[in-house]
Amino acid sequence: ADDGVVVGDASNFRRVVDVHALGNYTFGTKRARGEKDSSAAARLLRMKTQYEREGKRRSVGAICMVSQHRTPHILLLQITPTTFKLPGGRLRAGEGEREGLARKMQNKLQPEREDGLGAYEFDVGDQVATWYRTSFEPQMYPYLPAHITKPKEEHKIFIVHLPEKAAFAVPKNLKLLAVPLFELYGNPEKYGSEIASIPHLLSRYRLNLD
Amino acid sequence: ADDGVVVGDASNFRRVVDVHALGNYTFGTKRARGEKDSSAAARLLRMKTQYEREGKRRSVGAICMVSQHRTPHILLLQITPTTFKLPGGRLRAGEGEREGLARKMQNKLQPEREDGLGAYEFDVGDQVATWYRTSFEPQMYPYLPAHITKPKEEHKIFIVHLPEKAAFAVPKNLKLLAVPLFELYGNPEKYGSEIASIPHLLSRYRLNLD
Ligand SMILES: [Zn+2]
Ligand SMILES: [Zn+2]
Ligand SMILES: [Zn+2]
Ligand SMILES: [Zn+2]
Numbered sequence: 001a002d003d004g005v006v007v008g009d010a011s012n013f014r015r016v017v018d019v020h021a022l023g024n025y026t027f028g029t030k031r032a033r034g035e036k037d038s039s040a041a042a043r044l045l046r047m048k049t050q051y052e053r054e055g056k057r058r059s060v061g062a063i064c065m066v067s068q069h070r071t072p073h074i075l076l077l078q079i080t081p082t083t084f085k086l087p088g089g090r091l092r093a094g095e096g097e098r099e100g101l102a103r104k105m106q107n108k109l110q111p112e113r114e115d116g117l118g119a120y121e122f123d124v125g126d127q128v129a130t131w132y133r134t135s136f137e138p139q140m141y142p143y144l145p146a147h148i149t150k151p152k153e154e155h156k157i158f159i160v161h162l163p164e165k166a167a168f169a170v171p172k173n174l175k176l177l178a179v180p181l182f183e184l185y186g187n188p189e190k191y192g193s194e195i196a197s198i199p200h201l202l203s204r205y206r207l208n209l210d
Numbered sequence: 211a212d213d214g215v216v217v218g219d220a221s222n223f224r225r226v227v228d229v230h231a232l233g234n235y236t237f238g239t240k241r242a243r244g245e246k247d248s249s250a251a252a253r254l255l256r257m258k259t260q261y262e263r264e265g266k267r268r269s270v271g272a273i274c275m276v277s278q279h280r281t282p283h284i285l286l287l288q289i290t291p292t293t294f295k296l297p298g299g300r301l302r303a304g305e306g307e308r309e310g311l312a313r314k315m316q317n318k319l320q321p322e323r324e325d326g327l328g329a330y331e332f333d334v335g336d337q338v339a340t341w342y343r344t345s346f347e348p349q350m351y352p353y354l355p356a357h358i359t360k361p362k363e364e365h366k367i368f369i370v371h372l373p374e375k376a377a378f379a380v381p382k383n384l385k386l387l388a389v390p391l392f393e394l395y396g397n398p399e400k401y402g403s404e405i406a407s408i409p410h411l412l413s414r415y416r417l418n419l420d
Contacts, residue, residue: 071356129413136346142413143391146281180355186403193396203339205354 003148014146015126017159017202022066022073022178022210024165030112032173042137047152048136054093057153058174061088061102063198067209073178074093074198076191077108084177086157098124103157109176111169119170123161128201131155131194144196155192155202211259225336226309227369227412231420232276232283232388234375240322242383245289247398248328250348258346264303264404270300270311272370273338273408276388279420284408286401287318294387296367308334311368321379330378333371339410341404342367352407367404367411 037043047057056203063086064075076084087108090098105122131140145150170176179191181199188196247253257267273296286294286396293367297318301310315332341350343363354361389401391409398406 067355072353087304094226111333127412127414131413141392142395143282143408145392146279146390182351182355185353195409197407199352200339201414203341204337204411 001184008113015204016206016208018066018162018208019065019067019072019210020164022068024210025043025162026167027065027176028111028167029124029172030169031078032116033171034190044051044136044138047086051136051152051170054092056151057090057133058171059089059153059155060097060104061155061157061194062101062105062122062124063142063157064105064160064162064207065202065207068164068180070209071180071182072202072207072209074128074184074195075179076179080177082190083193085207086195088157097127097156098158101160105160108174109166109170111167115173120163120166125159125161127156127158129157129194131157140194142193146164147157159202159205225414226418227275227335227371228373229275229277229282229420230372230417232278234420235276236377236399237386238377238379239322239382241381243317243381245383249346254346254348261346261362266361267343268301268307268364269299269303269385270307270314270331271296271365271366271367271404272311272315272334273301273367273411274315274370274372275412275417276372278388278390281390281418282412282419284386284388284394284405287291287386287403288387288391292400296405297370298367307337307366308368311370311415314372315370318384319376319378319380321377330373330376332373335369335371337366339370339404339407342368350404352403365404369412369415 012101016172037046041170050128051057065072066075069072075087077087078084089103091097091106101124102122106119106129129142132144132151133140134145134151136152140155184196185199186196231300247256261267275306286296288294289295297315298311299314301307311334312332315405316329320329339352341352342361343350344355344358344361346362351366374407394401394406395409396406
């Protein structure tokens with residue numbers, strides 16, 4: 001992995017991330033995975049019910065990169081014509097963050113096989129951001145706002161390194177897009193604040209493009 | 211230093227940054243340091259002349275944090291009523307990035323002493339972003355835009371850890387402000403894109419506030 005064991009002065013260690021060509025991947029389809037809610041309001045209501053039962057929601061998202069025209073692109077799921085999200089989702093009680101995110105990636109991208117063999121290894125790398133939800137509203141913050149001691153949700157974003165080549169399968173109710181960094185940059189109106197901030201989060205890395 | 215030698219799996223290493231109380235610092239004044247240009251246009255023209263003579267400009271900026279009301283604040287220099295920048299500046303030919311940034315910090319914050327003794331140690335930590343200028347225009351990008359092979363400027367941002375306590379001195383033509391993260395967030399119109407993105411850049415760290 002690019003971000004395995006680091007020995008020495010990490011503050012001088014400029015991380016390099018290998019980004020492979022979009023052409024190394026194929027994207028088939030598989031049966032639909034329930035997007036659980038019919039609307040954003042229904043989703044927030046479900047969150048509230050879960051919070052009352054289980055406490056703080058822990059969720060994770062993946063920044064996965066592919067290269068096209070020698071430009072980095074980010075994989076996004078298009079949920080509705082105007083809603084985009086990073087692959088990821090909610091962790092189970094007690095589940096590790098990296099372990100949970102790898103499970104979510106398999107959910108979203110792994111072809112279904114009867115024998116359960118041939119699972120891709122999703123290499124979950126650096127955590128690059130934490131977002132907080134302070135009330136059951138769409139707005140989140142990339143810091144814990146003052147005087148908030150009990151956020152409703154803690155949402156962590158990781159870089160996930162794709163295998164060098166793969167035949168992925170996407171649930172047929174979802175659309176997977178590869179969107180260039182320059183399209184995300186400065187575009188929170190279209191993509192939301194979280195996705196629009198990805199160029200900033202990656203700007204400390206050297207991207208080694210195919 | 212918070213970000214000294216790291217041994218083990220760095221991808222699981224959640225970095226912690228100690229942030230001391232604003233009250234640990236005093237801010238006196240010292241003689242003016244020339245802001246070299248009378249206008250933004252004059253600055254861009256000077257950059258162009260320098261580029262023709264010396265090639266790509268290399269510059270650095272510092273994210274310095276202090277804590278107030280248990281909320282992280284960033285130190286900004288106010289150059290004009292509507293212009294803010296991070297402490298930092300242009301590196302000399304051949305100068306190391308961290309070395310140059312420490313020099314700039316002393317320039318901006320170190321009291322003047324005849325004997326040259328008692329210099330504060332500015333502990334230059336993680337590099338957290340790189341911005342590129344592609345033409346002699348105000349606009350910069352937190353990634354190298356496609357097809358640009360010769361950026362005019364490469365601007366790197368580091369976290370700089372302040373000493374635990376200090377008596378600083380600020381050039382009297384500049385104003386030093388401590389601005390809370392929540393004021394910067396989502397506010398590029400006032401602070402510019404670089405400063406407004408700081409909350410994102412810090413969101414991977416745990417800030418240990420006084
Ligand atoms: Zn490759
Ligand atoms: Zn997310
Ligand atoms: Zn302290
Ligand atoms: Zn700067």
